[in-house]
Amino acid sequence: MSVAPAAQQRKALPPGFLDAARAMFGDRLKTSEAIRLEHGKSEAHFEPMLPDAVIYAHSTEDVVALVLLCGAHAVPVIPFGAGTSIEGNTLAVQGGVSIDLSEMNAILEVNTEDLDCTVQAGVRREELNVHLRDTGLFFPIDPGANATIGGMAATRASGTNAVRYGTMREAILSLRVVTPDGRDIRTSRRARKSAAGYDLTRLMIGSEGTLGIITEVTLRLHGIPEVISSAVCGFESIGGAVDTVVQAIQLGVPLARVEILDDKQMMAVNRWSKLAYPEVTTLFFEFHGSPAHVAEQIEMVREIAGANGGGEFSWATLPEERSKLWKARHEAYYAAVNLRPGAVGWATDVCVPISRLTQCITETKADLEAASVPATILGHVGDGNFHVIFSLDPDAPDELAEVEALNHKLVQRALAMDGTCTGEHGIGLGKQDCLIDELGDAVDLMREIKRALDPQNLFNPGKIFQL
Amino acid sequence: MSVAPAAQQRKALPPGFLDAARAMFGDRLKTSEAIRLEHGKSEAHFEPMLPDAVIYAHSTEDVVALVLLCGAHAVPVIPFGAGTSIEGNTLAVQGGVSIDLSEMNAILEVNTEDLDCTVQAGVRREELNVHLRDTGLFFPIDPGANATIGGMAATRASGTNAVRYGTMREAILSLRVVTPDGRDIRTSRRARKSAAGYDLTRLMIGSEGTLGIITEVTLRLHGIPEVISSAVCGFESIGGAVDTVVQAIQLGVPLARVEILDDKQMMAVNRWSKLAYPEVTTLFFEFHGSPAHVAEQIEMVREIAGANGGGEFSWATLPEERSKLWKARHEAYYAAVNLRPGAVGWATDVCVPISRLTQCITETKADLEAASVPATILGHVGDGNFHVIFSLDPDAPDELAEVEALNHKLVQRALAMDGTCTGEHGIGLGKQDCLIDELGDAVDLMREIKRALDPQNLFNPGKIFQL
Numbered sequence: 001m002s003v004a005p006a007a008q009q010r011k012a013l014p015p016g017f018l019d020a021a022r023a024m025f026g027d028r029l030k031t032s033e034a035i036r037l038e039h040g041k042s043e044a045h046f047e048p049m050l051p052d053a054v055i056y057a058h059s060t061e062d063v064v065a066l067v068l069l070c071g072a073h074a075v076p077v078i079p080f081g082a083g084t085s086i087e088g089n090t091l092a093v094q095g096g097v098s099i100d101l102s103e104m105n106a107i108l109e110v111n112t113e114d115l116d117c118t119v120q121a122g123v124r125r126e127e128l129n130v131h132l133r134d135t136g137l138f139f140p141i142d143p144g145a146n147a148t149i150g151g152m153a154a155t156r157a158s159g160t161n162a163v164r165y166g167t168m169r170e171a172i173l174s175l176r177v178v179t180p181d182g183r184d185i186r187t188s189r190r191a192r193k194s195a196a197g198y199d200l201t202r203l204m205i206g207s208e209g210t211l212g213i214i215t216e217v218t219l220r221l222h223g224i225p226e227v228i229s230s231a232v233c234g235f236e237s238i239g240g241a242v243d244t245v246v247q248a249i250q251l252g253v254p255l256a257r258v259e260i261l262d263d264k265q266m267m268a269v270n271r272w273s274k275l276a277y278p279e280v281t282t283l284f285f286e287f288h289g290s291p292a293h294v295a296e297q298i299e300m301v302r303e304i305a306g307a308n309g310g311g312e313f314s315w316a317t318l319p320e321e322r323s324k325l326w327k328a329r330h331e332a333y334y335a336a337v338n339l340r341p342g343a344v345g346w347a348t349d350v351c352v353p354i355s356r357l358t359q360c361i362t363e364t365k366a367d368l369e370a371a372s373v374p375a376t377i378l379g380h381v382g383d384g385n386f387h388v389i390f391s392l393d394p395d396a397p398d399e400l401a402e403v404e405a406l407n408h409k410l411v412q413r414a415l416a417m418d419g420t421c422t423g424e425h426g427i428g429l430g431k432q433d434c435l436i437d438e439l440g441d442a443v444d445l446m447r448e449i450k451r452a453l454d455p456q457n458l459f460n461p462g463k464i465f466q467l
Numbered sequence: 468m469s470v471a472p473a474a475q476q477r478k479a480l481p482p483g484f485l486d487a488a489r490a491m492f493g494d495r496l497k498t499s500e501a502i503r504l505e506h507g508k509s510e511a512h513f514e515p516m517l518p519d520a521v522i523y524a525h526s527t528e529d530v531v532a533l534v535l536l537c538g539a540h541a542v543p544v545i546p547f548g549a550g551t552s553i554e555g556n557t558l559a560v561q562g563g564v565s566i567d568l569s570e571m572n573a574i575l576e577v578n579t580e581d582l583d584c585t586v587q588a589g590v591r592r593e594e595l596n597v598h599l600r601d602t603g604l605f606f607p608i609d610p611g612a613n614a615t616i617g618g619m620a621a622t623r624a625s626g627t628n629a630v631r632y633g634t635m636r637e638a639i640l641s642l643r644v645v646t647p648d649g650r651d652i653r654t655s656r657r658a659r660k661s662a663a664g665y666d667l668t669r670l671m672i673g674s675e676g677t678l679g680i681i682t683e684v685t686l687r688l689h690g691i692p693e694v695i696s697s698a699v700c701g702f703e704s705i706g707g708a709v710d711t712v713v714q715a716i717q718l719g720v721p722l723a724r725v726e727i728l729d730d731k732q733m734m735a736v737n738r739w740s741k742l743a744y745p746e747v748t749t750l751f752f753e754f755h756g757s758p759a760h761v762a763e764q765i766e767m768v769r770e771i772a773g774a775n776g777g778g779e780f781s782w783a784t785l786p787e788e789r790s791k792l793w794k795a796r797h798e799a800y801y802a803a804v805n806l807r808p809g810a811v812g813w814a815t816d817v818c819v820p821i822s823r824l825t826q827c828i829t830e831t832k833a834d835l836e837a838a839s840v841p842a843t844i845l846g847h848v849g850d851g852n853f854h855v856i857f858s859l860d861p862d863a864p865d866e867l868a869e870v871e872a873l874n875h876k877l878v879q880r881a882l883a884m885d886g887t888c889t890g891e892h893g894i895g896l897g898k899q900d901c902l903i904d905e906l907g908d909a910v911d912l913m914r915e916i917k918r919a920l921d922p923q924n925l926f927n928p929g930k931i932f933q934l
Binding site: 170464 | 660689850852901902906
């Protein structure tokens, strides 16, 4: 991973800017080293890049005022939620202001009859589901971290439920966005579908704060299914596990979740979450539906797994058992990184057409067996998406170089299979070369849109592509 | 409906353009009045606006060559598929060249294991499903007309299956697009999900040919369900029918199709398709799934319908019975327009949050009872989307004025309910004022994107908004 050239472009804040900002935001403007570091580091292997100041917004009006001020002084502005992205997406490459939206955490409206809700960008996904509990509805998108809804929208996040319920791309009905020229717009109405002009909602989803700052999100919700049943099943081989998923998807089984964890990842999970699963390649399943419909799904999947070297299914049907199982899954990234004390993480993120998944994973597994850096495989295999998680010694440059090379090889393998370099983490700083390998000239179109909407290049500059 | 001011901006073709185009395309360039009229009229109430020439493209390379030629001569270019759009989307407001893609109708690749396919833009939806028949897969999106896939992408079309399978927004994995500067790009890879930069796929879907000319489309397909069961059920009141749908959606019944046809629409369908349904407000249902799952869905819906004044369900389970039923539904637009011989159609297209649908439809029905122009209601009520179809005397300006006023009132009603002016027909020429009422300043963002990607304003100029 080469740090983007934009890192050289850091400029000092212009005189008068901080005074003007302090006059507006008082002690919600912070310049302490500790808070700047908190907003200028990441959970992955990137060097910290600190903003010059952090401002806590409390309203869309705050964001508009700050954007106008930054525009007048040509100061970069980087939206910040929970800081859990892992491609360096929130690092202050050119300095400027990190605008922290975490205190904009009100749930504004829940329309149970319409199965939707509107929240401020700083609401975290777990809080939203706690809030929804009594309505019989839930919000399915669940990246590993307890991210903010705004951050999840900005990186087009997904998670374990995407195979059934889609990603943030499908989950969002409308956004409230502040544009680089300080306009406060809503991208769509609350109708389920619309053919009213350009799809600004989808343009903003995944734009990583480079085109607009998302302040409110209207989300589709889903009814909590009558029956939820989770199971864990170990396999003789990684190929058998992947084939099981591919065949179930091809047969149209509406799996709610299906996650793969290889032998090393299971070892990490056992250590980190104090569990005692067999340390073999394992699938974590979840089935949603009516009693009869769930029973049908289970019967089909059991048969497919049996034919592919799967063992007994170990069931978790009670809510507390299920929570324990999926908590272990959600902590898998941290479990893998901490295979070595003091290590930092690097997660790859390719996604390929499902027919190519077995080959992609087995070839990758062979590469990892020959590598010197500890690494696990886990992923959302129902979508064709999986991660390799490297546990990297931050003080060993050889390891960084080795992982860079392995990641490059994996991305090229996925692209050759008509896949993508990133299923859900975004481009940020880490995948800009990959994006060009993946989409070629289409990246120029992105640049033209960026230049049109942000002519001063102040919104999260240096991310996704170089201008 | 006020014809856009751009209609005044028509210029003659510059000298030398036709000769240059003829040198490239030979007799695939047509300038006869008949062919220009075919490409310059619409199925709705708009006055014809003829292109100066029509060129039949046979490849993406043809499209690139034509776009470069048109760019060099500042000649507008309007992509044309089947010409079945109904907001004047393909009319040549400023003249120029209609580029007809209907002969680019090859099905390039069907990946049965990945449940996807890639087709040229001119393939029609019915042909695609005939081609797919032996694979066990189908493509669900079905606007009333037998539209081209490229046209359906360009207008973000949907149809009767969207409640279960989504619209063109969800159906498309990737597009091949020629941009106004003649670049030939692919917007995405074939992976099911991706977080790789701006969502150019969704930006092009619904852009009505104003940002790019779609030449190839990669589509998600679905397995043909084990059981497909269709039913028709009459209701005592329109409110009872809509309430049935709303309650079924809120309970999470995965309806594959649910269509409303009011009493007048049923009369039109009986006449046009030579059927003998009771002429009362009727729901057309379709259920997809395993035998047990379909039986469960039917039981729930029957109970809900019974509680809302629904009568007996009349079943169509054999393929030929189902075809007959849905053929009648697909011809409903033509049936309604032809309630009066020689009439032209005007279809409204609002879509509202489902909790507001009963009120929206019942208030609209009351307006229609008081109107002098014959009108029917039909729609995709599972999405909150319905159409009023007016059967308009083209020689009676009073009728046009009356329908304009009724449409305006309906759009304002939908917007007040946080709905949209168009669920699936697009903006074209007919809804530009509505779009501004709906999205306000956000339309300026669309204009900025348009100016950035098409600085000469040559791609379908005068559509969606005025620059």
